[in-house]
Amino acid sequence: MFKPIKEMMRVGNATTKYPFAPLERPEGARGKPEHDSANCIACAACAVACPPNAIQMVVDPKGGTIMWFINYGRCIFCGRCEEVCPTKCIKLSREFELAVMDKNDLEETCTYPLQKCSQCGKYFASAKEVAYAGDILEQQAENDEEAKRARELLSVCPTCKQKADAYRAKRRVDTVGDPTPDPTPEQMDEARKQADKNKAERRKEARF
Amino acid sequence: MTIVDRPLPDRLQYKPEKIELDESVKKAKAALLNDIKRSVYIYRCDLGGCNGCEIEIFATITPVFDAERFGIKNTPSPRHADILVYTGAVTRPMRVPALRAYHGAPDPKLVISYGACGCTGGIFHDNYCVWGGTDRILPVDVYIPGCPPTPAQTIYGFAMALGLLGQKLHHKDIVEDGSVKAQLRFADVPYKVRTTLEREARLYSGYRIGQDLSDEFMEALERDGSVFANINDLIAAQSDSRKAEVFRKLRGDLEDMVVTPEQQEAQLKKGLERVVPHGDQPDATTQAILRGAGVQ
Numbered sequence: 001m002f003k004p005i006k007e008m009m010r011v012g013n014a015t016t017k018y019p020f021a022p023l024e025r026p027e028g029a030r031g032k033p034e035h036d037s038a039n040c041i042a043c044a045a046c047a048v049a050c051p052p053n054a055i056q057m058v059v060d061p062k063g064g065t066i067m068w069f070i071n072y073g074r075c076i077f078c079g080r081c082e083e084v085c086p087t088k089c090i091k092l093s094r095e096f097e098l099a100v101m102d103k104n105d106l107e108e109t110c111t112y113p114l115q116k117c118s119q120c121g122k123y124f125a126s127a128k129e130v131a132y133a134g135d136i137l138e139q140q141a142e143n144d145e146e147a148k149r150a151r152e153l154l155s156v157c158p159t160c161k162q163k164a165d166a167y168r169a170k171r172r173v174d175t176v177g178d179p180t181p182d183p184t185p186e187q188m189d190e191a192r193k194q195a196d197k198n199k200a201e202r203r204k205e206a207r208f
Numbered sequence: 209m210t211i212v213d214r215p216l217p218d219r220l221q222y223k224p225e226k227i228e229l230d231e232s233v234k235k236a237k238a239a240l241l242n243d244i245k246r247s248v249y250i251y252r253c254d255l256g257g258c259n260g261c262e263i264e265i266f267a268t269i270t271p272v273f274d275a276e277r278f279g280i281k282n283t284p285s286p287r288h289a290d291i292l293v294y295t296g297a298v299t300r301p302m303r304v305p306a307l308r309a310y311h312g313a314p315d316p317k318l319v320i321s322y323g324a325c326g327c328t329g330g331i332f333h334d335n336y337c338v339w340g341g342t343d344r345i346l347p348v349d350v351y352i353p354g355c356p357p358t359p360a361q362t363i364y365g366f367a368m369a370l371g372l373l374g375q376k377l378h379h380k381d382i383v384e385d386g387s388v389k390a391q392l393r394f395a396d397v398p399y400k401v402r403t404t405l406e407r408e409a410r411l412y413s414g415y416r417i418g419q420d421l422s423d424e425f426m427e428a429l430e431r432d433g434s435v436f437a438n439i440n441d442l443i444a445a446q447s448d449s450r451k452a453e454v455f456r457k458l459r460g461d462l463e464d465m466v467v468t469p470e471q472q473e474a475q476l477k478k479g480l481e482r483v484v485p486h487g488d489q490p491d492a493t494t495q496a497i498l499r500g501a502g503v504q
Contacts, residue, residue: 015274019367023360038388052331073327076355083415087390097376099352099365103343105379106353113386127386135392140399
């Protein structure tokens with residue numbers, strides 16, 4: 001009769017004390033993704049990587065803001081956001097007590113300003129992202145002049161850069177001449193003949 | 209906020225009708241939510257899930273987590289249920305069983321949305337045959353997110369429904385004015401060295417762990433004192449031989465990237481030989497460069 005009681009004493013109580021005592025979760029347990037808003041550059045890498053679109057970015061080009069948005073109710077805790085984050089501002093914590101009574105409480109947003117183009121005045125990228133890229137370029141620059149120039153060019157939007165390149169190319173054509181002029185009719189005939197010849201040779205090879 | 213919804217034309221979207229509660233039922237339910245002074249029976253309803261949630265519910269009633277110590281008991285019929293647990297993303301054919309279970313349970317009853325799919329549709333939220341969440345058709349009281357929710361998460365959700373624990377997560381709207389700059393990670397390590405080490409570490413031991421290992425390695429690089437001495441200390445301190453192996457490989461990669469003054473000179477000479485072939489007299493500019501480099 002004492003045998004089972006003895007066995008019970010030996011084995012002890014296997015049930016966890018949770019929820020009456022805090023639960024210890026092991027190292028590497030995947031819980032709520034914690035977002036460090038100060039270190040985030042709003043680059044949207046996490047939004048691109050997120051398989052269920054729990055993280056999304058909402059751009060307001062008129063108001064000049066970009067909003068980072070997460071829905072913990074949709075998150076599958078895969079940790080892709082953590083992997084791709086360039087500043088490591090998003091980390092999966094061990095926090096697991098995420099149940100809510102109101103669905104709205106599952107959502108979190110963080111709004112960041114956008115960078116204005118110094119030439120056309122349009123918003124084109126997150127201001128913090130541009131500043132971060134500037135820091136990296138400064139780190140790589142060989143001298144102060146190069147760093148300064150990189151900083152100046154950073155606040156120009158891609159459209160304006162393309163326009164500037166096009167104008168420069170046009171100026172070169174106007175002053176120096178066309179570096180790749182259109183072929184003359186004779187050159188075109190020659191090229192066509194060569195192509196036909198190549199084709200015939202390929203056919204010959206294929207036959208044998 | 210409904211920013212997750214795509215603006216499709218209304219005629220293309222089916223709008224499921226949500227069940228609205230009577231005032232009297234609402235009152236009874238509010239009283240029930242605050243404190244249930246009896247054991248509750250739950251009925252589990254799968255609306256097109258992957259069965260991950262079911263496995264975790266089963267894990268919750270095992271002796272380790274033992275949900276039955278709160279009087280929670282699984283019942284095979286909705287007629288006996290106080291709490292209805294809905295898992296899955298609510299597929300179109302499963303709406304009928306969902307409603308039958310709901311109407312079969314006696315009032316007042318609590319509805320729990322279980323798992324990421326039950327809460328919002330989860331990874332299937334934009335599937336064509338999915339309605340995306342239990343709350344599209346039923347009045348939900350507690351949402352338990354997770355994919356699947358662990359037994360601890362499940363117990364927390366049930367404890368909240370039973371009024372044992374309070375809610376921890378709250379809606380947050382943060383507005384940054386951009387005055388706080390993002391910190392550059394390992395600013396003292398040259399950019400190319402940092403990216404190369406990160407890439408190699410990820411190749412050696414996977415994306416997630418590789419990142420952690422390269423971080424540890426670069427912390428050693430940034431420490432005061434001789435770089436290679438620090439790295440050797442780091443390798444010697446590792447008890448895990450796999451980690452030490454990765455660090456040794458990273459040290460090899462770093463050694464490849466280090467250029468000694470002799471190597472630099474040899475490279476310069478090689479480059480100049482290409483510019484000025486042997487036997488030719490270099491022009492004035494090249495001569496100046498050669499003199500600057502200390503090459504005669």
